Amino acid sequence: MTTIRSNTNARFSRPLPGRVTAQGTACHANAFTLIEVILVLSILGVIAGMAVPRLLNRQKYANSDATQLTIEGIEQAIKLYSIDHLGELPTQQAGLLSLVTPPQGKSKQWRGPYLDMLPKDAWGQPIEYRCPGKIHPKGYDLVSAGPDKVMGTEDDLSNQKAP
Secondary structure, eight states, X not given: OOOOOOOTTTTTSOOOTTEEOTTSOXXXXXXXXXXXXXXXXXXXXXXXXXXXXXXXXXXXXXXXXXXXXXXXXXXHHXXXXXXXXXXXXXXXXXXXXXXXXXXXXXXXXXXXOSSSSOOBXXXXXXXXXESSOSSOTTSOEEEEOTTTTOTTSTTOXXXXXXX
16 A cells, blocks of 8 residues: 655645646646636726726716817808808708708808718717807807706806807
8 A cells, every 4th residue: 555645735736737746647737726717807807997987987078079079060060151151150940950951942152061961969969059149149059968968057068169
């Protein structure tokens, strides 16, 4: 009868690849222990916990920036419309639709379309056109309802500078 010598550290460490065990057989360590898997998953959870809130906050700013750029694009289209119409702005009644489709009478002054389609903000809501504006009484306002999609709240975005 042969006695098997036990290694006291065998419970805590994995044999190295190619190492011979006490039984005289070669040991190949191709698997991970449960502790190693749990440790890796814990580290990934901590990293995800730190990264996800930052990414969500970045998305909020990206939507606001995209909407502000949309408003600036509409301002450029209104300037082109105004040049073609001897300084006149689109009427409140016609709104931004006058930048997309020609007027009923096929005006010779209309050289559009000035926009490909009616613009929407980053949250899918239409941009509101006011002429004369509340912010710019001698001009026009372009206003987005913002993330809460309710007009007249503090998160609204608009053309703050004078057109």
